[in-house]
Amino acid sequence: MKKIKILILALLLFSCQQQTANLNQSDDNPVKRIVILYTNDEHGWMEPNDKNGGAPGLMGLWKNIDGFQIDGPFLVLSGGDMWTGPAISTLTSGQSMVEVMNMLGYSAAALGNHEFDFSVDTLRKRLSEMDFPILAANIREKDSGNRTDFTQPYIIKELNDVSIGIIGLTTMSVPTTTKPDHVAEYIFTPYAEELSEIIPQVKSEGAELIILIGHICHEEMRELAPLAHELGISIIGGGHCHQLFEEQFAGVTLIQSGSCYDNYARVELFFDDFADTVISISSSIQANPDSIRDISIESVVSKWRSRLDKTLSEVIGYTSSEIQEKSPEMQNMITDSWLFVYPAAQIALTNTGGIRQSISQGNITVEIIFGVLPFENSILELDLTGRELIDCLRSDIVFSGMVNTVDGYKLADSSILHSDSTYKVLTNDYLYSRPDLNYQKYDEDPYDTSINYRQPLIDWLKNVNSTTEKPINVHLDTKSRR
Ligand SMILES: [Zn+2]
Structure with missing residues (x-):
């Protein structure tokens, strides 16, 4: 009986492949x-x-x-x-x-x-x-x-x-x-x-x-x-x-x-x-x-x-002079915006290679910011000691929340970065995965904020509400912090 049933099923299977x-x-x-x-x-x-x-x-x-x-x-x-x-x-x-x-x-x-x-x-x-x-x-x-x-x-x-x-x-x-x-x-x-x-x-x-x-x-x-x-x-x-x-x-x-x-x-x-x-x-x-x-x-x-093109053409600010791709004001503006939307962290780091375009004099649109920061990088929050943080700095890394001084790295509250103290540090998932840096060794389980690395800049620019009378460039910190 069983054999017959298998045969019938096999035939049915064959026929269903032929005549689905x-x-x-x-x-x-x-x-x-x-x-x-x-x-x-x-x-x-x-x-x-x-x-x-x-x-x-x-x-x-x-x-x-x-x-x-x-x-x-x-x-x-x-x-x-x-x-x-x-x-x-x-x-x-x-x-x-x-x-x-x-x-x-x-x-x-x-x-x-x-x-x-x-x-x-x-x-x-x-x-x-x-x-x-x-x-x-x-x-x-x-x-x-x-x-x-x-x-x-x-x-x-x-x-x-x-x-x-x-x-x-x-x-x-x-x-x-x-x-x-x-x-x-x-x-x-x-x-x-x-x-x-x-x-x-x-x-x-x-x-x-x-x-x-x-x-x-x-x-x-x-x-x-x-x-x-x-x-x-x-x-x-x-x-x-x-x-x-x-x-x-x-x-x-x-x-x-x-x-x-x-x-x-x-x-x-x-x-x-x-x-x-x-x-x-x-x-x-x-x-x-x-x-x-x-x-x-x-x-x-x-x-x-x-429809998105309409969103991308939204004007979110104005600059009366060009903000250059490699300039400290561009780098500071970007990393400062991360701490603006994520104040729970003390320091924000990103790489200059992720900043791809200058902002020309005139209106600033969402699309321009997509050109400046085009990648689908997300921001991670890590716990790093001062020593680990300094070990993760490279010549292409720029930051907010601290400034390099003769006494060491000075934080926003004027204290000096301490080797053994732990800090909340933001970075992007690209830097985190980079093999020449030790982020993964120092924090195996970072928190993924799921915030795209460009979104804080868009939010910050909207918040400042710059105009031709109050252009954004006058708000920017033009000094290198490295
Ligand atoms: Zn998932």
Whole structure:
């Protein structure tokens, strides 16, 4: 009997590969095909760029290569961290990316730490615009112990006559990897405990196939895999560490697609709806070269680009003389602005190589500041002793919060930098990762403020409100502090 059944299933499998469209429509055929298209850490990279085809390229591939149809047997899922990134998404607090992801047909996303970057109120607003939910079984309110009302632990989705339970997890590192104030009211609970509690519920509601989407890294995915297998989870999609892999581990398919829409992961499975079991499963990673663009998504991306152009042309200040790229006033203005928006720190350091353009005499626009500070660098907060800080100084590093004097480095409060005292120091993630500097040795676990290194300058310029009568250049400190 068993052999016959296998033979029948093999024939069905063969026929469904040959005649996918017919099979998907057939109610009496027990073998159902499901295709999962998976991305994580999209970080707002909707525009085609020199690395990938962005969202238009992705949809172009899905439609032309994978045969994607919104009402087909396709499940589009995200591993979280959808919005914070290039200006086109960051300047709209993710709103533009939500519209694009709706068009891409996502069914659910895991909750990423960066979903909190623009505050919980903004997250709620984004959710009201989204056609899909954000899932996390392991976030709870600190006071009540209840799960938060803006996320769901899981959903059950009917696809091709199969009830699919999709459960979410978020990284337990959220409190240190987004702005801590934004998540002070929540606790992030252990993955295994929450999964063990929630899975029986998911099954009792009829889930036949179970998929876990977690904003968690490869190592954590592997640690969870044996329990996941025991609980009946077939696939774990990850995120957060921007890793690129697909593998079978402990009886579970693990996938992660890198980041920024460079790639996507594809899982194709055949499910026997009579026996309630997965017959076959195959996974792959697909690159997203800028080959075939989907026109409708491209037009939405262009719409946001043109709206953004209005934002970029906003006048935020005026200078009556050129502020030169390599001048102390430029360097001091930039690092001073960091301490202006982040007064909890005492010292701010950046590299002159990250300052790319002069500011010409006349109006200063947001776009000019994007030219001066063009990189997607974010500001990190480190705890360094005076000795460690001095060891990290190089000829291309400029700073705020201290001045080099004959007596040593003098701080803003007129005290002298002490070798053994610890200071709160801001730097950018580029410098932090630079191998000739010892930042990583001195502070293994810096706090990522998620503030782009240009944003403080924009905020500071708006705050000063310079005009032709009160030009910004008269406010600047023209003395080198090195
Ligand atoms: Zn993350």
